[in-house]
Amino acid sequence: xxxxxxxxxxxxxxxxxxxxxxxxxxxxxxxxxxxxxxxxxxxxxxxxxxxxxxxxxxxxxxxxxxxxxxxxxxxxxxxxxxxxxxxxxxxxxxxxxxxxxxxxxxxxxxxxxxxxxxxxxxxxxxxxxxxxxxxxxxxxxxxxxxxxxxxxxxxxxxxxxxxxxxxxxxxxxxxxxxxxx
Amino acid sequence: xxxxxxxxxxxxxxxxxxxxxxxxxxxxxxxxxxxxxxxxxxxxxxxxxxxxxxxxxxxxxxxxxxxxxxxxxxxxxxxxxxxxxxxxxxxxxxxxxxxxxxxxxxxxxxxxxxxxxxxxxxxxxxxxxxxxxxxxxxxxxxxxxxxx
Numbered sequence: 054x055x056x057x058x059x060x061x062x063x064x065x066x067x068x069x070x071x072x073x074x075x076x077x078x079x080x081x082x083x084x085x086x087x088x089x090x091x092x093x094x095x096x097x098x099x100x101x102x103x104x105x106x107x108x109x110x111x112x113x114x115x116x117x118x119x120x121x122x123x124x125x126x127x128x129x130x131x132x133x134x135x136x137x138x139x140x141x142x143x144x145x146x147x148x149x150x151x152x153x154x155x156x157x158x159x160x161x162x163x164x165x166x167x168x169x170x171x172x173x174x175x176x177x178x179x180x181x182x183x184x185x186x187x188x189x190x191x192x193x194x195x196x197x198x199x200x201x202x203x204x205x206x207x208x209x210x211x212x213x214x215x216x217x218x219x220x221x222x223x224x225x226x227x228x229x230x231x232x233x234x
Numbered sequence: 235x236x237x238x239x240x241x242x243x244x245x246x247x248x249x250x251x252x253x254x255x256x257x258x259x260x261x262x263x264x265x266x267x268x269x270x271x272x273x274x275x276x277x278x279x280x281x282x283x284x285x286x287x288x289x290x291x292x293x294x295x296x297x298x299x300x301x302x303x304x305x306x307x308x309x310x311x312x313x314x315x316x317x318x319x320x321x322x323x324x325x326x327x328x329x330x331x332x333x334x335x336x337x338x339x340x341x342x343x344x345x346x347x348x349x350x351x352x353x354x355x356x357x358x359x360x361x362x363x364x365x366x367x368x369x370x371x372x373x374x375x376x377x378x379x380x381x382x
Contacts, residue, residue, distance in 0.1 A: 187320040189278040
């Protein structure tokens with residue numbers, strides 16, 4: 054028994070080593086969202102240049118949708134853009150755009166050159182709606198259910214794999230779920 | 235005196251402030267509270283900086299938001315709660331004492347207690363080893379004699 058006492062530091066070291074090794078795989082940019090299963094924030098934004106329709110929080114009720122935070126200044130959005138175009142082409146769920154902290158007209162110009170995957174776009178020039186969403190960077194994408202509750206947050210550009218294996222199955226589940234009110 | 239002041243001012247390196255002049259509030263008391271809050275709020279982009287020190291655009295937005303809410307009459311607590319509601323406890327550089335942060339606060343005490351207990355045991359063991367050996371019994375003395 055007395056001999057085993059010397060094993061305690063070894064065991065403690067092993068436990069800590071395993072614990073910390075797992076931490077190495079975690080993404081430090083990932084901050085758990087406070088909005089999961091909460092209603093999306095209330096907002097009503099102006100349309101961006103060249104669009105008549107703006108994006109407001111009431112658009113999020115009634116159907117499963119995605120909210121994508123983007124900006125013409127955002128390099129990763131450039132990478133994500135073709136994926137958003139193909140998602141929009143599939144027509145599984147509308148993508149609403151939040152043009153985050155863009156100069157007037159810059160977002161519209163950016164979309165004109167690349168194509169526009171968004172059902173509606175709000176101009177969040179001051180970035181206040183993005184803060185209400187708890188956004189830490191662009192791009193970020195939220196999946197919103199039929200009742201307008203946020204169900205998932207995706208940080209960084211959506212890849213083809215993310216869409217096929219995570220977001221699309223989730224959206225299809227949410228679409229087939231009976232309304233819970 | 236003036237020369238002394240100038241030479242002191244020119245040799246001391248002043249920390250570059252992230253807070254821009256156009257962000258500051260006219261009321262010095264409110265501005266002081268804003269600075270106090272800002273130092274406790276983590277910049278969610280740069281993560282190990284507070285928003286008072288950070289030059290990230292989002293940190294600026296949060297600084298402006300803090301000042302706006304203070305100007306609207308919010309208490310320091312209310313402003314911090316507002317940010318926590320959006321970014322979670324993560325936004326606080328000094329985590330609050332709650333059920334899910336309890337380990338963070340008690341773990342050092344726990345480790346210190348374990349170390350103290352270990353030290354105590356080791357000391358006691360050392361003391362026992364230094365005790366004079368018990369005197370030989372009658373039989374042992376006989377056995378010893380027989381060896382001679």
